[in-house]
Structure formats: C-alpha cells, structure tokens
Amino acid sequence: MTAYLVPLILIGGLTSTGVYLLLERTLTRMLLGLLLIGNAVNLLILNVGGPSGNPPIYGRTSNGSTTDADPLAQGMILTAIVISMGIAAFVLALAYRSYQLTTVEEVSNDPEDTRVAERVDEEDVDRDIPDVVPARDTDAPDELDALPGAEGSR
Template identity: 80%
Template sequence: MTTFLVPLLLIGGLTSTGVYLLLERNLTRMLLGLLLIGNAVNLLMLTVGGASGNPPIRGNTSDGATTTADPLAQGMILTAIVISMGIAAFVLALAYRSYRLTTVEEVSNDPEDTRVSQQSGTEDEAEDIPQPTAALDTDAPDELDALPGFEGAK
C-alpha cells in the first residue's frame, strides 16, 4: 500500500494550524481552529479509508477496479461533518452572546479564578471551611422541601 506524502503534510498543517488557533483567546479564532481540526480529521479518515474501488453494491463494477471501496470511512466523514457544523453553530451562538453581553469578543480570565490563584497557600484554610451542622431529619416541612405546604395524605 502506497501512502502519498502530500495528503499527510496537508493533514499535519491543518491540525497544527487548528491547534494554534484553538489556543487563542478570540472566539472567532477558536471557531476557525475547531473547523480546521475537523477538516484535518475528515481528510485523515479519507486517507486511511484506502484506495477507491468498486461500489459496495453486489454486481456493480467501476473502471475495472478489482477491490471494493470501504463505505464506512465515507459514512463516518459525513457524520463528522454534521457534528462539526453543530459545534460551529454552538460556538457562534456563544460568541454572539458573549459579544452582546460584554461587547468584547476576547475571552478574559474569570475574576474568581484569578482571586483564588493569587491567595497564598500558607494560610490556615481549615478555618475558612464551614463545618456542616448535624441536624436530625424530621417529617416537618423544611425550607428546602419541594412542596413545603404539602404535609402528606391524612
């Protein structure tokens, strides 16, 4: 089986460019990175699927080919295309919502994560953690019950 170098270089280039774009903070670049990685995986499945051949229908031949083409790779690629378009629509919706809320397309650090990462680890953290109180369960309705007014069948 001969493997051509050009498709493999194209797959490697698409994957590396997609990973680079995926690591950016801009949501549009993240989306482009996802799409490039999806296309690279589709090309990889097509390359690994083997050479073309006869259609997988009994009795049909095509250009004198001696082998039968594998339809699984093509079916998987069609499924991957649908999934990648769904992911693209979801990321576009996230980018639109983020832009409408903050008018900035760049993803910033979460303030709570920044605060937690800046805390020193030398403090006694056991004092900050609230200890649970031991409460006995009663049949009386509590404030967190789903139906506090419901007292059961009498």
C-alpha cells in the same frame, strides 16, 4: 498499502494550524481552529480508508477496479461533518451571546478564578491539615460495626 506523502503533510498542516488557532483568546479563531481540526480528521479518515475502488453497491463497477471502496470511512466522514457543523453552530451562538453581553469578542479571565489563584495563605493551609491522626480503639464496637451484639454468635 502505500501511504502518500502529500495528504499526510496537508493533514499535519491543518492540524497544527487548527491547534494554534484553538489556543487563541477570540471565539472566531477558536471556531476556525475547530473547523480546521475537523477537516484534518476527515482527511485522515479518508486517507486511512484505503484506495478508491468500485462503489460499495452490488453490481456496480468503476473504471475496471477489482476492489470495492470501504463504505465505513465514508459513513464516518459524513457523521463527523454533521457533528462539526453542530459544534460550529454552538460556538457561533456562544460568540454571538458573548458579544451581545460584553461587546468584546475576546474571552477574558474570570475575576473570581483570578482572585482564588492569587490567594496563597500558608497559615490557612497548615491549619486545615492535622499533624497527628488520633489512633482508634479497634476492640470496642463503634457506630461503624454492622452488628454490635453479634460477637457471641460466631
């Protein structure tokens, strides 16, 4: 099996651009990043699927090829296209709803998360953790024993 360099470079470029766009704060750039990564994965599956050949239908030939094309890669790509379109519709609905509520497309930090992240009280942390754990008397039966009166039956 020979690996062609141009599709691999194209896959790497699409993936890196998609990751860069996915790390942005605006929802449309996130959506474009998801779509680019999805297309890169589709190209990767097509590239890994092997060389082209006869259609995977019994009795059909194409340009005198001796091998058949792998139908699994084609089926996986069709499934991935449907999934990526569903994700795109969901992100578009999120962007539309976010724009309706805030009239800003950029995703901002949640104020409650920011407040909790900035709160650092050393005294509160030390009070929650006990320094010494009291030792338990393991000879006496307690509420965790299944059958407290069953010692004599052994």
